[in-house]
Amino acid sequence: MSVKVLYIAGWGRSGTTIVDNILNSYDSVFSTGELYYLWRRGLVQGRKCGCDLPVDRCRLWREILDHAYGDDRPDPRRISDLQRQVARVRSTPALIGDPLSAGAEEYRKVLTRLYHSIAEVTGAALIVDSSKVPSGAALLPRMRGVEPYLLHMVRDPRAVTHSWMRRTVQPDRAKPAVMRRHQPAESTMHWLVWNAFAERLAKSYPHRYQRLRYEDFAAAPRHVIEGLLDFAGVDAGGGPFLDDATVRLAPNHTVSGNPSRFRTGDVTLRADERWRQEQALGPRLAATAMALPLLHRYGYSMVPRSA
Known part of the structure; x- marks a missing residue:
C-alpha cells in the first residue's frame, strides 16, 4: 500500500504552520512539522518536539526511527551534511528530472524509509510534511511506494516581510532564543525564488498540485481545509472545527517549525x-x-x- 504524503512548500511566514496544525488535528492525519530539519535541529541540536520533549527523547519519534532503521540508524550529522550537499534550495532543478547523484540517491533512500515508517507507526492515512523547502518536494515523487501531493502556499510578500522583521522568540531550544530576522530585500528574494521553484514542481505532481493563498485560507478556513483533505482523498471525519472559523488544535509531534506549532486548544482563526x-x-x-x-x-x- 502506498503512503500518502502532502508536502507543503513556500517561503516562511505564509501560514504553513497553522494549516499544518489544523490538518494534524484530524483523526486520519499525522503532521511531521518541518521534517527536513529533523536531523540538524531535532537530533543534532536537541530541539523540542511539539510534545515539549527533545526530539531524541520523544517516545513516538524514537519508535519511528527504530522502525525505519533499526540498528542501522543514520548519523544525523552525516544526513545534515548530505542535505547541504544535495538538497539545498538551489539543488531543486537537479532533483526534478536528472539522474540522481550518488549523494542524492542515498538521501532519497533515507527519506523513503522514514516516510514509510511514519505511516506504519502512526497508522495515519495522510502524512503532512510542512518542510517548505522545494528540494524536498522535488524528491518526493521519486520515492517508491509514496503517493505525493504538493500544497504550494503563498502570502502577500509585504505581510511576509513584516512578519520576518518582528522579534519572535524561539522556545524549542534548551535556552530560548530569538529567531533570525530577514530584512525586506532578503525576505522578498527568498519569496520569489521559493515560489518560482514551487511552481516549477507542479509538472512533477500531475493532478496533485494545489496553490493556496494565506488570505483565502483565512477567509474560509474550514472550507479550505476540508477541500485539502478531499484533494488528497482523505476522510474529513473526526475534525477539529467547532464552527467555520474556530478550531480545537490537538497536541502534535512536529519536529520543527514556527513557534506557533506549540499552540493547542481552541483558536479563533482570522x-x-x-x-x-x-x-x-x-x-x-x-x-x-x-x-x-x-x-x-x-x-x-x-x-x-x-486595514
Whole structure:
C-alpha cells in the first residue's frame, strides 16, 4: 500500500504552520512539522518536539526511527551534511528530472524509509510534511511506494516581510532564543525564488498540485481545509472545527517549525493583517518593487489597501 504524503512548500511566514496544525488535528492525519530539519535541529541540536520533549527523547519519534532503521540508524550529522550537499534550495532543478547523484540517491533512500515508517507507526492515512523547502518536494515523487501531493502556499510578500522583521522568540531550544530576522530585500528574494521553484514542481505532481493563498485560507478556513483533505482523498471525519472559523488544535509531534506549532486548544482563526497599519513605507516599497514579477500573478495589488 502506498503512503500518502502532502508536502507543503513556500517561503516562511505564509501560514504553513497553522494549516499544518489544523490538518494534524484530524483523526486520519499525522503532521511531521518541518521534517527536513529533523536531523540538524531535532537530533543534532536537541530541539523540542511539539510534545515539549527533545526530539531524541520523544517516545513516538524514537519508535519511528527504530522502525525505519533499526540498528542501522543514520548519523544525523552525516544526513545534515548530505542535505547541504544535495538538497539545498538551489539543488531543486537537479532533483526534478536528472539522474540522481550518488549523494542524492542515498538521501532519497533515507527519506523513503522514514516516510514509510511514519505511516506504519502512526497508522495515519495522510502524512503532512510542512518542510517548505522545494528540494524536498522535488524528491518526493521519486520515492517508491509514496503517493505525493504538493500544497504550494503563498502570502502577500509585504505581510511576509513584516512578519520576518518582528522579534519572535524561539522556545524549542534548551535556552530560548530569538529567531533570525530577514530584512525586506532578503525576505522578498527568498519569496520569489521559493515560489518560482514551487511552481516549477507542479509538472512533477500531475493532478496533485494545489496553490493556496494565506488570505483565502483565512477567509474560509474550514472550507479550505476540508477541500485539502478531499484533494488528497482523505476522510474529513473526526475534525477539529467547532464552527467555520474556530478550531480545537490537538497536541502534535512536529519536529520543527514556527513557534506557533506549540499552540493547542481552541483558536479563533482570522487573517493577520497587522502589517497594513504597522509596516513602515520603506520596507513596503522595497518588497513591492522586488516582488513585481509574481505580485499580480498571485492576485496581490501593487498598492495594498489600508486595514
